[in-house]
Amino acid sequence: MILGHIQPKKILEFGTCYGLVTLLFSDWAVENGARVLSLDNIDYVEEEDKKKFEVLPVELFHGDEYDQSKTIPKLIDFVETDETVLIYCDGGNKPQEFFQWSRFLKPGDCIACHDYVRPKEQIKEFRLTEFDYAGTSLVARTMKRYGLEPIVPLDAHLTGMHVFAAMKPKENNDGNSESDCNGAKNARNNQ
Numbered sequence: 001m002i003l004g005h006i007q008p009k010k011i012l013e014f015g016t017c018y019g020l021v022t023l024l025f026s027d028w029a030v031e032n033g034a035r036v037l038s039l040d041n042i043d044y045v046e047e048e049d050k051k052k053f054e055v056l057p058v059e060l061f062h063g064d065e066y067d068q069s070k071t072i073p074k075l076i077d078f079v080e081t082d083e084t085v086l087i088y089c090d091g092g093n094k095p096q097e098f099f100q101w102s103r104f105l106k107p108g109d110c111i112a113c114h115d116y117v118r119p120k121e122q123i124k125e126f127r128l129t130e131f132d133y134a135g136t137s138l139v140a141r142t143m144k145r146y147g148l149e150p151i152v153p154l155d156a157h158l159t160g161m162h163v164f165a166a167m168k169p170k171e172n173n174d175g176n177s178e179s180d181c182n183g184a185k186n187a188r189n190n191q
């Protein structure tokens with residue numbers, strides 16, 4: 001699984017919604033000494049579930065992901081750290097989140113998009129475009145721009161996976177990337 005492969009100490013989630021994935025991240029965080037910051041502009045979390053979150057290392061933050069006065073500074077503060085970070089894009093505009101937040105990744109960090117890669121017939125349902133699907137998308141361009149490498153292959157939907165994940169490669173002593181094929185292989189073996 002991606003979490004096991006990346007071993008993040010900080011997880012930033014765009015799109016808390018009812019908090020299902022937030023709960024998964026939080027459980028993992030408890031066991032691995034990590035922290036979660038989850039953002040949504042609408043409060044969907046049931047009161048009962050909020051109580052569960054109170055005892056977990058998670059902050060549910062309400063704000064608009066485009067709000068430059070309060071939200072963005074808070075998120076930047078969270079991801080600008082020496083610790084390993086996972087950014088999970090499942091908010092209002094996933095490719096845009098992927099683009100906007102990739103610039104903060106340091107070697108070993110990971111950014112993932114939920115429901116980004118889908119079979120062609122589901123593209124409309126998930127508000128993706130043919131252009132996105134073709135791999136010439138904002139996500140593909142962002143990967144090139146920031147030197148990211150896929151740790152879950154772009155055709156992962158064929159195996160039923162709906163998360164596309166990429167990491168900023170670690171550098172070995174030769175200055176070469178370490179996360180390339182071995183990273184992808186290990187991630188897949190760990191699923």
Ligand SMILES: C[S@@+](CC[C@H](N)C(=O)[O-])C[C@H]1O[C@@H](n2cnc3c(N)ncnc32)[C@H](O)[C@@H]1O
Pocket residue numbers: 014015016017018019020021022039040041042044063064065066090091092093
């Ligand atoms: C696909 S849902 C998230 C699903 C959730 N991660 C889960 O697995 O249960 C997308 C969420 O993004 C939130 N969202 C949409 N636009 C947003 C914005 N501008 N700022 C913050 N959150 C936003 C929506 O309110 C919605 O809850």
